[in-house]
Amino acid sequence: MADIRRIGILTSGGDCAGLNAVIRAVVQRATYGYGWEVVGIHKGTAGLLSRPVEADVLNLSQFTGSLLRMAGTVLGTTNKGDPFDYPMPDGSRADRSTEIVEGIRELGLDAVIGIGGDGSLAILRRLAEQGGIPLVAIPKTIDNDLGDTEVAIGHDTAVEVATEALDHLQPTAASHDRVMVLEVMGRDAGHIALSAGIAGGADIILIPEIPYRIASVAGKIDRLRQLGRNFALVIVAEALRTEQGEPVAETKQSGDVHYGGIGHYIGRRIAETTGAETRVTVLGHIQRGGTPTPRDRLMASSFGVHAVDLIAEGRFDRMVAWVDRGVIDVPIADAIRAYHAVETEGALVRTARGLGISFGDD
Template identity: 70%
Template sequence: MVKPRRIGVLTSGGDCAGLNAVLRAVVHRAVEGFGWQVVGIHNGTAGLLARPVEAETLELNVFDGNLLRRGGTILGTTNKGDPFDYPMPDGSRVDRSNEVIEGYRALDLDALIGIGGDGSQAILQRLAQQGGIDLITIPKTIDNDLGHTEVSVGYDTAVKVATDAMDQLQPTAASHSRVMVLEVMGRDAGHIAIAAGIAGGADVILIPEIGYSLEGIAAKIESLKARGRNFALVIVAEAVKTETGEAVRQRQGDGSFTYGGIGHYLAERIAAVTGSETRITVLGHLQRGGPPTDRDRLMGSVFGVYAVDLIAAGRFDRMVAWNNRQVVDIPIADAIAGYQAVDVDGPLVHTARGLGVYLGEGIGE
């Protein structure tokens, strides 16, 4: 008898909605389609660093009807601890990549599916090349900034959460004659802000790709007042800088810095230059949680099945992608090298401007 294949799967980087749909698809396709075993690795590469390795066999009965609807990832994930530059308790940094590879070998796996964004995929590919690991990756990022794929798992849910927030803010803005500022995630790209801004009827949309001025924002708000509107909706991506080009960041307990604070900065200045009463809402990690949308469940299922099929075909070092209404695969190197910012000449920017939205005056850095 031929020994059934054992494939590993892990989630890496920030969590998002739709990851459990991917895991469900991988297990169903591998087990029911090919009779393979699937090993779920806990907490990304951190699970492979643990001794004993933190992993479990994923059986079909784990994926009842509820998991498809749950946000997050049942395997856990991490966006810290690069194994090639791992921070130690004494403050030193060491290369622990061989330990990760040894952990993978200890599981007796034939291939690995890694679900992550550009940073996670870069690390996984480097580990695969060093350790001779047959690797397939699946794009996961609410920022939707991975190149060569029109869709990444988690993006659609993040946009829906932001759009829902706009829907909730509009009535209270109108009731109190206020300017509502909504800060959304977007590490370096404004995909969430522009999509939710258009869908949610924003009057001002600020994204990292396009520069702006406080005078321009104020002029838009004053024009709304002139035609009888008593409120305005502003949406801003967290990576947007001040009008003088300074990044707004928050220091974390471990000494690192994360984006956050541009919404408060803008609310204060809008109030000062327009005299409007302003309020700020920061969605933060609300965009990562909650039940995945139908689109994220669908794309997660498509990607998971296709990833297993790539393993069956012996095609490795590939990322699953969605292009022109088709599931395809591309070299991982191409995917992580092809950063996808908002196209400043693209249809969403054109649509926003056509709707009279203030989107800035120039191209950002």
């Protein structure tokens, strides 16, 4: 076993359900299994830029049963400010990576567990390489687009929230003879839209991986009418583009691109093409909250325990992953090399087509 006495943990990137369950699992495994001290770093890498560093020792008394059920992260997180190209108050950019490495050393940590998505883990890995910091990673993204793992923390709860939204929209759609369009998150991939669309009985699923035509969408709605249906449910991933291939997004002052608005575009085009009365619902950050599902809690617990065990074994620069109904670990570099898009010929797409769901490409 590696000579470890004190480890750190931080959450980075967007929040999601299941993060607190990971933190709890790490503290319990480190304490019960190895007698280590666990330091919780607040606000992700932003906390490491503060002086003094924003961090606290975590102990078992803080982790009652309620934390397992809480969404968000008690440590706080950040998805702003690349430390290698940090935006300064005067508008300039600076490399503040050395300050973060110094912050980790100030805490006297023997290893760090980082919980994040592809962007966050790429930054953490680069920092670890620069500072010689032993790092283990845990995948977290509601989009479920990280490579080399079938499951990431937060995805299952996000799908449940989107599915529940479709469950709520169906009765009002039927009551008013409407087409209901639901826009869900999915920065690069359509996993949430695909899974929730099948589970929630959507008639049309539009995702960035499958090119669509509004004429095909309209044709599906017309066929439903011919069958006696007076409503339709459409679910759309936020990264979907217009028919002309243009993204519907807003560029912030920071330079970050925020997707949003494609649902209204699709709703408007459906109304223009079919004459149907349409309504649009944008779930947005509602998908990041909510009580974590049992599956997210199970994954979080499994990942947290395995991450601590990797540190004990002295195996670093690894990310825990779920493959073939078990926990494994893979090189972080492999996991973040390319995002995992929806497989257009995969089982879920075939299932959806078999159910008569349209992707707007028929």
